[in-house]
Structure formats: structure tokens, C-alpha cells
Amino acid sequence: MKISGRSKALAWVAGAAVAAGVALATYPDAAPAVPPPVPSAAVLQSAVKVAGLIESSSVVDQVPNIPGYQRGCGKGENCSFGPAWTDDYDGPGGHDGCDSRNNVLAQQLTAVETKPGTRNCVVVAGTLEDPYTGTTIKFEKANASAVQIDHVYPQARAWKMGASTWTVDKRIQFANDLDRNLIAVDGPTNGKKSDKGLDEWMPPNTAYGCEYAARYLTVARDYALSVTTGDIHSASLACGLDPAITKEK
Numbered sequence: 001m002k003i004s005g006r007s008k009a010l011a012w013v014a015g016a017a018v019a020a021g022v023a024l025a026t027y028p029d030a031a032p033a034v035p036p037p038v039p040s041a042a043v044l045q046s047a048v049k050v051a052g053l054i055e056s057s058s059v060v061d062q063v064p065n066i067p068g069y070q071r072g073c074g075k076g077e078n079c080s081f082g083p084a085w086t087d088d089y090d091g092p093g094g095h096d097g098c099d100s101r102n103n104v105l106a107q108q109l110t111a112v113e114t115k116p117g118t119r120n121c122v123v124v125a126g127t128l129e130d131p132y133t134g135t136t137i138k139f140e141k142a143n144a145s146a147v148q149i150d151h152v153y154p155q156a157r158a159w160k161m162g163a164s165t166w167t168v169d170k171r172i173q174f175a176n177d178l179d180r181n182l183i184a185v186d187g188p189t190n191g192k193k194s195d196k197g198l199d200e201w202m203p204p205n206t207a208y209g210c211e212y213a214a215r216y217l218t219v220a221r222d223y224a225l226s227v228t229t230g231d232i233h234s235a236s237l238a239c240g241l242d243p244a245i246t247k248e249k
Contacts, residue, residue, distance in 0.1 A: 046210040047239035053217035054235065058226045060161075063197070069159040081155050081163075082172035089169075093178045097121060100176040104149050108184040109139060130186045131212070132193075134205035137186060148187040151175070152212070153219040156195035161225045174223060181219050199230025202238060209238035 109126030
């Protein structure tokens, strides 16, 4: 019976965790002065999820060069994914009278304050526990760029990995997918990420790396977007999976 790459990867995760625990319990004198952190339940859960996502991923060696992407919607521009943060789409948050940027801020910030007279739509203040940096950010609309909304799977990359063949409606849905692809994060860090995939960029907060990889690969699966071999390698490392095993997918 052939054992799948996913099963091997899960065995790796479980074995590594158990082995670490047994080693510390059996040979306490040999343990390092500062023992390695034990993966949290959330990280282990993400690792199991990533192993399954890797198994079902459509993998290419590199991002193809597909011309035609233009984010802007001005005169003469393609407006490839529709107007930024539109409310005119079918999906969670769509047609509710609030743009998708403010919907994300309202959902993902705490201590949210909204502008009077906007039906609680326009977020003017709040607190973000930023997953990318692991820091707390006070959001104020006067300095709105301090908190940006990131597309976990970037739009420019999606265009090259399959979205160029979609209908406009599907691209607009992707660009405003509150549940899967949009996340409020530290603005400067998001700027450094730009349109990079897992193969070129991972959150500086390494504790969030595996969960981030899980989100990225989930979006790729749900929208039938390809990922690169480098994406798979980075996801494997972030989740404590053996890259040599997951490469066998």
C-alpha cells in the first residue's frame, strides 16, 4: 500500500512533537537552557491542514508571465478586479451599504469606533492585534495607512495563476472575499509583501507563519489557483513539515 505524502507529513508532525516531548522528559539534563517552544494547538492544527492542502495543490515551477493585469480603474485602465473595496458584489459583506475595506476593519479590529451618520459603516478608530508583526496597532482614520487590508493571495499573482481567464464578477468576488482572502495588517509590512507569494515572502512574526500558509493555500484551492514549488517549500518549513516528504505530493 502506497502511503500518501500527506500521511507521511502528518506522521512527521506527530513524530517530531512526541519525540521532542519524550526527549525533554527522559533527558532533562541534556535539554538546552532555553527549550524550543512547543507548537501550540493552533499551529499543529494549521500544520495538519497545510499537509492536506499541499496534497491537493496544483503546482507549477514558477509564476507564468501573463500580461494584461491592471489594478487601476481610471480611463484606459483594465480595472482587472473591479473598483477597489466595492460593495457591489455577491458574497459576505456584499450589498450591505458598507465598502469591503470598512467591513474588514469592523470585523478584525477591537474597540471599534465609527463615524456618526454612516450607519456604523466608516471605521474611524480601533485596535489591531497585527498577525504579521505580532504587535498591537492603534488605528485612526487620520493615519489610515498604518493599517492596510492585505489580499493573502495577491491579486497580481492570482491574475498570472489563473484569474486572467475568470469572469469579471468572479475576480470582483475574489478581490472582496472577506472570509478567506482579506486581512487587516500593519501597513508598512504589507507594503514590503507587495504581490509576493509564499516563495518570496513570509510574515516576520514566525509564530503566524503556518496559519498564514494555511490561509494562502486555502484561497488557492478554493479558487483553483496554482502555487509554485517554492510556495510548497515555504509552507512546509513554516509548519514544521519535512520538505522532502511534502515534495512527494
